Amino acid sequence: MRLPIYLDYNATTPVDKRVLEAMLPWFSEQFGNAASRTHLYGWTAEEAVAKARKQVASLIHCQSKEIVFTSGATESNNLAIKGLFEKYYPQKKHIVTVQTEHTATLDACQHLEKWGAAVTYLLPQPDGIVSAQQVADALRPDTLLVSVMLANNEIGVLLPLQQIARLAHQKGVFVHTDATQAVGKIAVDVAELDVDLLSFSAHKMYGPKGVGALYVRAGVGMMPQMDGGGHERGRRSGTLNVPGIVGLGEACAVAQRELQTEYKNLESLRNYLENSILAQIAETFVNGNQNVRLPHVTNICFEGLDGENLLLGLKDLAVSTGSACTSASVLPSHVLKALQLSDAQAHASLRFSLGRFTTLSEIEYAISHLLEVVEKTKNNQVGYVPNDFLQ
Ligand SMILES: *Cc1c(COP(=O)(O)O)cnc(C)c1O
Numbered sequence: 001m002r003l004p005i006y007l008d009y010n011a012t013t014p015v016d017k018r019v020l021e022a023m024l025p026w027f028s029e030q031f032g033n034a035a036s037r038t039h040l041y042g043w044t045a046e047e048a049v050a051k052a053r054k055q056v057a058s059l060i061h062c063q064s065k066e067i068v069f070t071s072g073a074t075e076s077n078n079l080a081i082k083g084l085f086e087k088y089y090p091q092k093k094h095i096v097t098v099q100t101e102h103t104a105t106l107d108a109c110q111h112l113e114k115w116g117a118a119v120t121y122l123l124p125q126p127d128g129i130v131s132a133q134q135v136a137d138a139l140r141p142d143t144l145l146v147s148v149m150l151a152n153n154e155i156g157v158l159l160p161l162q163q164i165a166r167l168a169h170q171k172g173v174f175v176h177t178d179a180t181q182a183v184g185k186i187a188v189d190v191a192e193l194d195v196d197l198l199s200f201s202a203h204k205m206y207g208p209k210g211v212g213a214l215y216v217r218a219g220v221g222m223m224p225q226m227d228g229g230g231h232e233r234g235r236r237s238g239t240l241n242v243p244g245i246v247g248l249g250e251a252c253a254v255a256q257r258e259l260q261t262e263y264k265n266l267e268s269l270r271n272y273l274e275n276s277i278l279a280q281i282a283e284t285f286v287n288g289n290q291n292v293r294l295p296h297v298t299n300i301c302f303e304g305l306d307g308e309n310l311l312l313g314l315k316d317l318a319v320s321t322g323s324a325c326t327s328a329s330v331l332p333s334h335v336l337k338a339l340q341l342s343d344a345q346a347h348a349s350l351r352f353s354l355g356r357f358t359t360l361s362e363i364e365y366a367i368s369h370l371l372e373v374v375e376k377t378k379n380n381q382v383g384y385v386p387n388d389f390l391q
Contacts, residue, residue: 052249
């Protein structure tokens, strides 16, 4: 067993060997520029990109021409939000999003506020869910866009995108979703969801880092945010990352074949981990809704424990905490704060995200390691008072 045990698949995933295999020829053997229309090198690369575009489109059920390749979900979110805003401002300038979004979305919106955008940052319910009604109530005559993620990266909660899109479209408002944590993990169908724009990234689904995609529904216009050679039908200039794109395509094809089996596997491993922790460690609870969520994520608060001490002890586990390190300080996660957790509860929370290569023996080891370290942390911790002692 390789230590530390990797339970941080929501941060990034290893490249699947099958994906790597598919990518390798496109680095040095088949190195052509997919935009070179005058010779075989270019045509071959262009063909590989076309195949990958089909694989990607097939996974999310759209047309090939609706896929724009980008450098990842950060860029896809920026392109969707800023590209639409630039096209429709000043006629439409209001954007509705949620406080628990990824920083790529929140910071893009904040940036646009400097350029005249009005942004509503909705507070989700304490279980992390934002109702379609909450979104509908925030719409104004000048609302341009609703940007709501499909699955939250920290707590795994799924948001009711289909209902949100229906209400938004009744008011002529565009809908963008950051589906980075959902694509390849659960069935995602853009027609069923009825969204106009959808972002995702290869490295969260066993593809390489630095490549992603934005689905743009046919007929939706936006201003490119990268000027140059007019690649990707003028929507995103820059020489295509052929090996990366081939990798994303293959990652999508593998996910499509294995999604159902993997879902069941991961769900049962996650439930085993979660139930064991809840049953065997006092004062633990799950952050976010437990019924509507991704199969491979659990975010658990170890109430009363000092998160930093806990993490220091957990040297055999690679997991994330409910703390975000900035250059200056350690801040509680904005997602957990939006769920009304105290700073101490947020710092005492751990996110476990499992993946394709997680095994039962790793989970068993993780559980016993946790039990041991939590016990030690409690014993060593100054000022730790168990709740039942207080009652
Ligand atoms: C990882 C992640 C991103 C950023 O994706 P990159 O490809 O690393 O830029 C955006 N949104 C969510 C929900 C993510 O999990």
